Amino acid sequence: MSAVDVLAGKPPGRTPPLQVLEILLTLFNEQHTGRHKSVSHKTRHDRAVFLRRFLRDLQARAGFATIPDPRNLGGRHVQAMVDLWRSDRLAAATIQTYLSFLRGLAGWIGKPGLVRKPAAYGLDMAQYQRHEVARRDRTWSAAGVAIEPLIEEICAYDVHVGAALRLIHAFGLRRKEAVMMRPHACVVPFGATGIAPERRKAEFYLWVCQGSKGGRPRYLPIATDEQARALTYAQEVALAREAHLSRPGRDLRQNLNRFSYVMRRFGLSLKERGVTGHGLRHEALVAVWIKATGVAPPIRGGPTVAREVGDAARLDIAELAGHARRRAASAYIGSAGVTDAANAANAENAANVDVASDDP
Numbered sequence: 455m456s457a458v459d460v461l462a463g464k465p466p467g468r469t470p471p472l473q474v475l476e477i478l479l480t481l482f483n484e485q486h487t488g489r490h491k492s493v494s495h496k497t498r499h500d501r502a503v504f505l506r507r508f509l510r511d512l513q514a515r516a517g518f519a520t521i522p523d524p525r526n527l528g529g530r531h532v533q534a535m536v537d538l539w540r541s542d543r544l545a546a547a548t549i550q551t552y553l554s555f556l557r558g559l560a561g562w563i564g565k566p567g568l569v570r571k572p573a574a575y576g577l578d579m580a581q582y583q584r585h586e587v588a589r590r591d592r593t594w595s596a597a598g599v600a601i602e603p604l605i606e607e608i609c610a611y612d613v614h615v616g617a618a619l620r621l622i623h624a625f626g627l628r629r630k631e632a633v634m635m636r637p638h639a640c641v642v643p644f645g646a647t648g649i650a651p652e653r654r655k656a657e658f659y660l661w662v663c664q665g666s667k668g669g670r671p672r673y674l675p676i677a678t679d680e681q682a683r684a685l686t687y688a689q690e691v692a693l694a695r696e697a698h699l700s701r702p703g704r705d706l707r708q709n710l711n712r713f714s715y716v717m718r719r720f721g722l723s724l725k726e727r728g729v730t731g732h733g734l735r736h737e738a739l740v741a742v743w744i745k746a747t748g749v750a751p752p753i754r755g756g757p758t759v760a761r762e763v764g765d766a767a768r769l770d771i772a773e774l775a776g777h778a779r780r781r782a783a784s785a786y787i788g789s790a791g792v793t794d795a796a797n798a799a800n801a802e803n804a805a806n807v808d809v810a811s812d813d814p
Contacts, residue, residue, distance in 0.1 A: 483498050487561065504552060505556075512534070533575060587788060594734060601737070605620060615713050617684075620688065621684050621699070624678070624681040625684070626775055628666070633713060634664040634698055635665075636699075637685055641661070660673070662674060735786075743783075746770060752787060753787055
């Protein structure tokens, strides 16, 4: 039966609203909101939890007499909940995520225009606009962190977290990808990658298949001495061929929590050092730009490069980072126009502070 047929057999008013929501989740929750692809298990879980709570809160907190059938949702329901989120002082990013989940639901019920832009709900667009271009350098080196000595200290404290950081620094992995990496089993020859021969960059590649965003696997060339050393170290930590880099006897959540704890213990937070563990991923991707172009990236005030050179470098960065679009590289290296505007704004703010400090 098609989705329309399934829902037609559950008319509003005769089927409990939460039961209708479960049917919608079964039919559509694997789908991406805007593109024809599936979403990660985490997104499915988070979206399902949110939508169930959203319907219950309409009655429990927003003043509606009953829980509405999801197919009868209207603008007044969304506005009421946005008002509640604002009174709860939820972060802008959290509200943006919630609105995104609701846009997905709106598409499922055939009301694609139900959820409007943040400004329509009285929200400040400057806060709720997602930026795909880096506005500041998030690398450890930019914050004055001595990378190698610090990683050595972390390795002495927790060899599993230290090995994960080495992989992040060498390959630009995400935290979850590094923690779930199988450093023996995931090393494959170039012939097993399916990459076109003309794009061959190394004899062996690292297969990133677990913990990747959206479940998209990718192959990363093992092309530098740093990458080879980081991988060898990881293999020494994870002795068995099928072993993950995470600490044995702990599940994924526990290992991710341990990673975060070690970061905090060594002051790797925005509050203390101005960087996080994710900054090492930025470090690796900025290094790709510098190697490919010979100049600093836009986020560091680097000069304009020939378009074909810049496009090729951005494609390499996007592929290494596991993004489908070349423009995603701007989230790590910046873009000349945006970076210049951000620097100008920062300079103006600094000038205003200086002027204010001279006032009697």
